[in-house]
């Protein structure tokens with residue numbers, strides 16, 4: 044019997060999505076006649092310890108992943124579940140992404156105090172988000188909004204909506220869906236108002252590259268379409284050196300054959316770079332077959348239109 048130790052952050056979301064992945068892998072293993080046992084090991088990351096500073100000041104998203112990757116390298120754990128949007132573009136030597144399972148809802152959503160949607164928020168309403176990507180796009184749509192930083196896990200952000208006088212907060216629908224909290228959602232934001240973060244709604248499962256037994260199991264859990272579209276989005280982000288907290292969004296879909304001349308493998312990628320005040324929003328949509336070429340083509344087009352200058356100002 045193979046025992047697989049799964050490292051997880053302690054947040055309710057991390058533990059819940061790790062639990063979902065273990066359930067799914069257990070089913071796949073059973074269908075293959077494989078005997079596997081999973082054990083969860085909780086890990087506290089730097090990102091979890093430093094909660095009072097904005098993420099971009101303390102070192103960006105890698106903060107949540109580094110300690111977990113060290114535990115993988117050291118053999119203390121065998122596998123870890125990440126949100127793809129928190130996963131840095133390069134993995135350390137020896138580690139691989141073994142599976143990207145099927146994506147859930149990629150959209151951002153609004154949770155308002157009175158339950159109404161974006162257009163019903165009063166003039167000057169106080170909106171909580173610490174994502175530059177969300178803030179800039181919402182300011183572009185509603186310049187009157189008073190956008191204020193809010194941090195913490197999704198459960199603490201939902202509490203702060205009540206206790207810190209916000210009229211609304213923005214969260215990824217995916218996290219709420221995985222927690223079973225979609226009844227808190229007041230409105231889904233369409234991608235043309237708020238383009239999601241790269242990889243939002245998708246998970247990645249990291250393990251050691253030489254753990255062939257586990258990789259075999261994970262390959263059966265991979266969703267090819269999700270992996271391809273997320274690859275296009277991540278290539279776009281990497282081309283813009285978007286590793287740290289920057290106002291970049293991207294979303295790729297596969298077009299239905301009837302929209303692409305019966306060709307089943309056309310993907311369409313929209314990429315976006317915004318100035319933090321929302322005054323400039325650069326956006327491009329292109330179609331192609333190869334996710335890497337497509338990601339680079341959308342990034343190149345936005346660079347041609349000045350994306351690098353906007354990003355240089357954000358990075359300071």
Ligand SMILES: NCc1[nH]cc(CCC(=O)O)c1CC(=O)O
Pocket residue numbers: 126127128129197213214215216217218242243244245
């Ligand atoms: N930024 C933190 C984070 N990382 C992943 C999710 C959940 C959504 C997902 O898996 O893409 C969230 C919460 C949020 O942005 O609301």
